[in-house]
Amino acid sequence: MTNINKLRGKMAEKEISVSELATMINVNQATLYRRLDDGEKFSIKEAKEIAKVLELTAKELNEIFFSEIVADMQQQ
Numbered sequence: 001m002t003n004i005n006k007l008r009g010k011m012a013e014k015e016i017s018v019s020e021l022a023t024m025i026n027v028n029q030a031t032l033y034r035r036l037d038d039g040e041k042f043s044i045k046e047a048k049e050i051a052k053v054l055e056l057t058a059k060e061l062n063e064i065f066f067s068e069i070v071a072d073m074q075q076q
Helices: 004-013 018-024 029-038 044-054 058-075
Strands: none
Touching (some): 004 044, 018 029, 018 044
16 A cells, blocks of 8 residues: 655655646656545556656655555565
């Protein structure tokens, strides 16, 4: 599950609005709002594009988009 609070925090840090981010990653604005508000999953391509725009570190990328996957793998 995506850590929406952390993602929104990074967006605020970079002073990038949802509509600006949607344009920058070439995603429909309504789709991005839905992903952020309803918890819909982001595609890997979208996550990579967001990481590029927000200049996320690998750790931040994992914490925001893949923490659930990484935690599951560590438990095995």
